[in-house]
Amino acid sequence: MTLQAPKGTFDWLPPRSEQALAVREALTAPVRRAGYGYIETPVFEDTALFVRGVGESTDIVSKEMYTFEDKGGRSLTLRPEGTASVVRSVLQHGLHNGQLPVKLWYSGSQFRYERAQKGRYRHFWQIGAEALGAEDPALDAELIVLAADGYAGLGLTGVRLLLNTLGDKECRPGYRTALQDFLRALDLDEPTRQRIEINPLRVLDDKRPEVQAQLAGAPLVVDHLCEACKAYHEEVRSLLTAAGVAYTDDPRLVRGLDYYTRTTFEFVHDGLGSQSAVGGGGRYDGLSEMLGGPALPSVGWALGVDRTLLAMEAEGLAGAETAESRVQVYGVPLGEEARRRMFLLMTELRRAGLDADMSFGGKGVKGAMKGADRSGASYAVILGERDIAAGSAQVKDLASGDQTAVPLAEIVTTLKERLKK
Numbered sequence: 026m027t028l029q030a031p032k033g034t035f036d037w038l039p040p041r042s043e044q045a046l047a048v049r050e051a052l053t054a055p056v057r058r059a060g061y062g063y064i065e066t067p068v069f070e071d072t073a074l075f076v077r078g079v080g081e082s083t084d085i086v087s088k089e090m091y092t093f094e095d096k097g098g099r100s101l102t103l104r105p106e107g108t109a110s111v112v113r114s115v116l117q118h119g120l121h122n123g124q125l126p127v128k129l130w131y132s133g134s135q136f137r138y139e140r141a142q143k144g145r146y147r148h149f150w151q152i153g154a155e156a157l158g159a160e161d162p163a164l165d166a167e168l169i170v171l172a173a174d175g176y177a178g179l180g181l182t183g184v185r186l187l188l189n190t191l192g193d194k195e196c197r198p199g200y201r202t203a204l205q206d207f208l209r210a211l212d213l214d215e216p217t218r219q220r221i222e223i224n225p226l227r228v229l230d231d232k233r234p235e236v237q238a239q240l241a242g243a244p245l246v247v248d249h250l251c252e253a254c255k256a257y258h259e260e261v262r263s264l265l266t267a268a269g270v271a272y273t274d275d276p277r278l279v280r281g282l283d284y285y286t287r288t289t290f291e292f293v294h295d296g297l298g299s300q301s302a303v304g305g306g307g308r309y310d311g312l313s314e315m316l317g318g319p320a321l322p323s324v325g326w327a328l329g330v331d332r333t334l335l336a337m338e339a340e341g342l343a344g345a346e347t348a349e350s351r352v353q354v355y356g357v358p359l360g361e362e363a364r365r366r367m368f369l370l371m372t373e374l375r376r377a378g379l380d381a382d383m384s385f386g387g388k389g390v391k392g393a394m395k396g397a398d399r400s401g402a403s404y405a406v407i408l409g410e411r412d413i414a415a416g417s418a419q420v421k422d423l424a425s426g427d428q429t430a431v432p433l434a435e436i437v438t439t440l441k442e443r444l445k446k
């Protein structure tokens with residue numbers, strides 16, 4: 026048997042791969058217009074970064090990491106998410122010593138050893154945006170609006186925004202204690218009981234129905250918020266409303282890490298079954314300090330490209346029309362000399378800004394014309410020995426079938442003229 030891609034991974038092939046590129050482009054367009062700069066970090070980092078920056082009690086660190094030892098004996102991990110790397114990089118290069126907030130966006134592969142299924146892969150792609158070093162409800166609202174605009178830019182109408190706040194240093198401890206008291210009284214397995222002690226908010230995020238059923242009466246953060254957190258959250262909500270971004274308050278929405286504070290949100294799509302989250306994010310005021318940096322209140326999100334494309338397919342937005350017209354011009358050379366001339370003509374056309382491809386492998390006219398039809402081109406340029414002798418080529422309009430002889434020296438200008446609309 027020939028080799029297969031590893032479990033939980035897949036290849037992006039045309040034309041779907043083009044749609045993946047288009048999704049990345051559309052999801053990042055809004056942040057690029059809002060002063061966010063592009064950052065690329067390594068695909069692997071010291072394992073310690075994720076253990077500290079994502080948190081030992083999380084699913085990611087406890088069971089989903091691709092960790093390995095390199096030949097120098099270092100423990101490295103393929104990145105499971107982007108935020109920890111971005112904060113590491115900002116601290117390492119002192120970007121936080123300049124103007125704040127530091128606004129960055131990224132686009133890249135993430136790796137998690139998960140139970141592979143539709144919408145849940147071991148290798149997937151995220152677009153992320155982070156704004157570091159400012160505590161301002163307008164910044165939280167800005168990021169949420171930019172993500173919502175990204176989805177809207179793709180034509181998606183079924184993406185819903187769920188919104189919550191997690192409190193801060195002031196009010197979170199009181200809530201945590203109340204939640205622990207409630208959870209300790211439930212019938213839960215041993216790993217979950219341990220989680221209550223380390224990171225009780227994570228338990229609220231447990232997806233098992235038998236656990237969810239017991240959580241119905243759990244205390245909610247909203248009932249424990251301090252005045253400052255209440256006011257902050259009210260302001261975020263009112264800014265979202267002013268920007269025309271609809272949301273649903275979800276008092277049970279959590280991000281289970283201790284350094285997540287205040288604003289928390291998730292974008293969900295109902296056409297995706299149980300893998301409904303297409304993106305999520307929130308404020309992480311404590312993360313920089315967890316990584317040995319100064320206090321750097323920050324907010325960010327990560328959007329899943331794979332699930333966004335699935336959502337588009339669910340809405341019928343990713344059909345054949347996006348796979349249209351790979352090239353504008355297709356060359357059909359008939360014979361050795363024609364192939365040489367056609368090669369140069371293609372080069373000229375491309376340098377003149379047209380999308381052009383030609384038939385390769387010495388096909389006959391029938392096979393080559395089939396290639397022209399499949400290419401999606403508007404025009405075929407057919408060159409045979411008689412054409413060369415006459416110093417011209419046949420330019421065929423593939424839609425109407427009309428064919429005219431055009432002097433070789435005028436092909437580029439003629440096609441440029443005809444294709445400009």
Ligand code: ATP
Nearest residue numbers: 139144145146149302303304305327328329331332
């Ligand atoms: P879930 O609850 O579905 O596991 P998550 O909370 O682990 O999601 P985040 O870490 O917040 O997800 O990542 C942000 C986005 O990245 C998710 O909303 C989702 O769209 C996407 N994503 C996360 N894990 C995967 C995966 N294994 N395969 C494909 N996309 C993923």
Ligand code: MG
Nearest residue numbers: 084085137139
């Ligand atoms: Mg997950």
